[in-house]
Amino acid sequence: MEKPGSAARAVEQLRNAMINGELAPGTRLSETSLTGPxxxxxxxxxxxxxxxIEEGLLVRQPHRGVFVASLSPAQIADIYRVRVLLECSALSQAPTDPPRAAGLRTAVDDAGRAADAGDWRAVGTANMHFHEQIVALAGSPRLDSWMRQLTAELRLAFVTAPDPEALHRPFVAMNDAITSTYEAGDAHRAADMLRDYLLTSERVVLGNLP
Amino acid sequence: MEKPGSAARAVEQLRNAMINGELAPGTRLSETSLTGPxxxxxxxxxxxxxxxIEEGLLVRQPHRGVFVASLSPAQIADIYRVRVLLECSALSQAPTDPPRAAGLRTAVDDAGRAADAGDWRAVGTANMHFHEQIVALAGSPRLDSWMRQLTAELRLAFVTAPDPEALHRPFVAMNDAITSTYEAGDAHRAADMLRDYLLTSERVVLGNLP
DNA sequence: CACACAAGAGTTGTTGAACAATCTGGGGTT
DNA sequence: AACCCCAGATTGTTCAACAACTCTTGTGTG
Incomplete structure (x- = not known):
């Protein structure tokens, strides 16, 4: 068993609070008023x-404090540009003989179950996990780490969305279709589908900003 | 003018000490014995x-201390895998009408001057700058930041090399050729050249490990 | 009324000291 | 040689204090 240590525990609590929307983007985190809780x-x-801050979830303004990061449309566009690059490359170069789709399939299934239950936040989590699994096909620990960072930041744009269902539901079926195409051995076509997927996802996210 | 602050200044000093080889990979950095200097x-x-540590230049072993990171062959291979992905994508998608090669050209010139002077460490710096400029063609601040991190880590593998000239000299001419090809408007061929370049570079670096 | 400016409160940046938890190395025992 | 235990050293964490800085407020001046 791991012993997290106080600092790591605080990181975990803050991260969860942000992902769950308890800390809205832009709010200031005072040092003195957080030592207590x-x-x-x-x-x-x-x-x-x-x-x-290194993970991009907080930003520090010197002598002014730390704030929950809020993504500008330009930053979101940048994230999607990088995602297209990373995910499509990883998927099109993935082995097809046999395909390594186990991780993808479980993420898709999780998303489906959460969608049936109407838990859109869980759907978003499963979707992000799906994309992390796509990058994992590249077999690079560094890309895995970067992708986790991307998904964590992107979730900050989700918590303020007025319509979470519109944000997550359309993509469950697409995840399934992409996974099936890859399982059938056509990695390049799956990558093309993924590119379209990401472009529409970007539009949806940008359309759901405050 | 910027006012770095004590912490930022210490970061800068430590980073420079590592890049200049004054702190060899694997050495332990004692907390108490560094507060003085x-x-x-x-x-x-x-x-x-x-x-x-977040930048990957140091690693922490809990309750044992922090050490200057030393890259394993597997980690170096991972870095090059990512470099091929990032740099080749950025270069092949770069605009060719007109080409934006100003940054590349100045980096190549700097490397040439340093090579003439026999300053191989400066050649390495200029070479890394060249590759950062290639990624900059993608226009993504995030990729720029990641690429800077990659080059910083890779330099840790340079400082222990027994033959720095062999590590840097062969690539000055290749940088020039790649830049010329891109300037001539053939971005895809330049990207192909870059891929070969990186694969040979990986072999050279792996052959220069202790 | 508009504006510049100074004083004040509040927050962050940094330091030093203290204690607990953990690792390291040596000596003794079997 | 293998094992156990202990003292020393180092890291992990907390606390209290002060300096440096920002923001607000209030005041005086034109």
């Missing part, structure tokens, strides 16, 4: 801030 | 460590 000292809290 | 307190030093 998190039960850590100011120094440890600053260390937790540092890692979250 | 850097003139910062232990807490500030730990914050500096945190950022360098």
């Amino acid at each position: 998190l039960g850590v000292s100011r120094n440890t809290l600053r260390e937790a801030f540092s890692t979250l | 850097l003139g910062v307190s232990r807490n500030t030093l730990r914050e500096a460590f945190s950022t360098l």
